[in-house]
Amino acid sequence: MPFLATALDRVKPSATIAVTDKARELKAAGRNVIGLGSGEPDFDTPANIKLAAIHAVEAGKTKYTAVDGIPELKQAIIAKFQRENGLTYKPNQIIVGTGGKQVLYNALMATINPGDEVIIPAPYWVSYPEMVALAGGESVPVVCTAEFGFKLQPAALEASITPKTKWIILNSPSNPTGAAYSRAELKALTDVLVKHPHVWVMTDDMYEHLVYDDFEFTTPAQIEPKLFDRTLTVNGVSKSYCMTGWRIGYAGGPAELIKAMSTIQSQSTSNPCSIAQWAAVEALTGPQDFIDAHNKVFKERRDLVVSMLNQAAGIDCPRPEGAFYVYPSCAGTIGKTAPSGKKIETDQDFVTELLEAEGVAVVQGSAFGLGPAFRISYATKTSDLEDACKRIQRFCGNLR
Numbered sequence: 001m002p003f004l005a006t007a008l009d010r011v012k013p014s015a016t017i018a019v020t021d022k023a024r025e026l027k028a029a030g031r032n033v034i035g036l037g038s039g040e041p042d043f044d045t046p047a048n049i050k051l052a053a054i055h056a057v058e059a060g061k062t063k064y065t066a067v068d069g070i071p072e073l074k075q076a077i078i079a080k081f082q083r084e085n086g087l088t089y090k091p092n093q094i095i096v097g098t099g100g101k102q103v104l105y106n107a108l109m110a111t112i113n114p115g116d117e118v119i120i121p122a123p124y125w126v127s128y129p130e131m132v133a134l135a136g137g138e139s140v141p142v143v144c145t146a147e148f149g150f151k152l153q154p155a156a157l158e159a160s161i162t163p164k165t166k167w168i169i170l171n172s173p174s175n176p177t178g179a180a181y182s183r184a185e186l187k188a189l190t191d192v193l194v195k196h197p198h199v200w201v202m203t204d205d206m207y208e209h210l211v212y213d214d215f216e217f218t219t220p221a222q223i224e225p226k227l228f229d230r231t232l233t234v235n236g237v238s239k240s241y242c243m244t245g246w247r248i249g250y251a252g253g254p255a256e257l258i259k260a261m262s263t264i265q266s267q268s269t270s271n272p273c274s275i276a277q278w279a280a281v282e283a284l285t286g287p288q289d290f291i292d293a294h295n296k297v298f299k300e301r302r303d304l305v306v307s308m309l310n311q312a313a314g315i316d317c318p319r320p321e322g323a324f325y326v327y328p329s330c331a332g333t334i335g336k337t338a339p340s341g342k343k344i345e346t347d348q349d350f351v352t353e354l355l356e357a358e359g360v361a362v363v364q365g366s367a368f369g370l371g372p373a374f375r376i377s378y379a380t381k382t383s384d385l386e387d388a389c390k391r392i393q394r395f396c397g398n399l400r
């Protein structure tokens with residue numbers, strides 16, 4: 001009898017973490033490597049947020065808290081949803097978890113029965129299909145090509161809904177493409193969803209604040225109030241507030257669902273870190289001006305990377321609306337030969353050869369459900385990005 005659970009057969013380890021680990025390994029071996037694989041801001045957590053955590057420790061806020069979050073943080077989240085999204089929640093409609101990742105995972109664990117289908121527009125964040133698999137469900141990837149800005153089209157959504165559909169997971173701005181739905185684009189999708197009352201909406205709004213060029217962020221329950229009672233609006237402080245290591249995410253949704261998620265949390269991890277929760281209160285209620293300052297830098301980096309990649313032979317890089325990712329196609333390099341003599345047949349070959357030849361770590365698009373392409377995270381020092389793009393240009397120029 002195998003020792004490990006059969007559930008593990010259904011799950012792949014994270015490709016993004018694998019690339020980050022590989023880059024770290026090469027660096028430790030003395031190679032000059034630029035890692036563009038990791039999905040976290042290079043900016044430090046703002047000082048006022050760190051101070052709030054220090055004060056929490058000093059004040060002895062170091063005990064277990066309510067499983068679903070301290071009342072003060074729930075109030076801050078309620079105020080945030082009201083202020084920024086026009087959504088009105090009560091405390092029993094809010095849950096705080098150990099990162100957005102746990103919130104999404106618990107929602108799936110709390111709702112998926114064997115055979116339930118979850119629609120996932122591709123390219124997708126690597127964890128969605130794996131979480132669905134762990135929960136015993138079936139993911140239904142719907143490929144959204146660059147031609148449509150990597151966005152799900154209403155007809156494709158309609159065609160993918162079956163009587164077994166339980167959820168659709170939407171993620172705007174998107175990891176890995178940076179694509180974000182305009183109000184009109186999202187409304188076209190919510191118009192379809194309104195007609196299918198058995199389909200619930202899980203919206204992952206983690207990159208809400210990271211949008212550029214005056215793009216206006218919107219979220220499904222705000223656009224279509226008829227969906228409010230079957231939408232889980234997931235968000236967190238990791239990306240906007242540079243708090244990836246603090247592990248605080250949250251969601252607003254129907255009380256019955258929130259209660260079920262809280263039950264799972266209570267028997268697995270209990271409350272998220274008490275100190276990080278107090279830091280998150282400060283993040284959501286304190287000054288917000290650093291977000292604009294960071295966005296100015298992110299936008300400059302996006303423009304730099306898009307422009308430099310489009311000068312690389314065989315690369316085609318769309319300009320996304322938000323997040324800190326670009327998702328260029330490397331279709332024009334397929335069939336060519338790398339300096340090592342290896343023929344590039346897939347995007348996996350492209351990223352492996354790029355790392356070997358030029359020491360630039362990116363993630364292959366096939367890991368996100370659409371290739372041949374790769375994802376670059378531009379949440380990295382601008383000088384390193386410029387260097388990395390020059391190396392990519394050189395690598396592509398040297399392909400024969």
Ligand SMILES: Cc1ncc(COP(=O)(O)O)c(C=O)c1O
Pocket residue numbers: 039098099100101102125171174175204206236237238244247248249
């Ligand atoms: C789309 C998306 N959702 C959720 C998460 C998880 O965020 P957290 O760090 O809060 O768990 C990430 C992190 O990479 C992400 O990219």
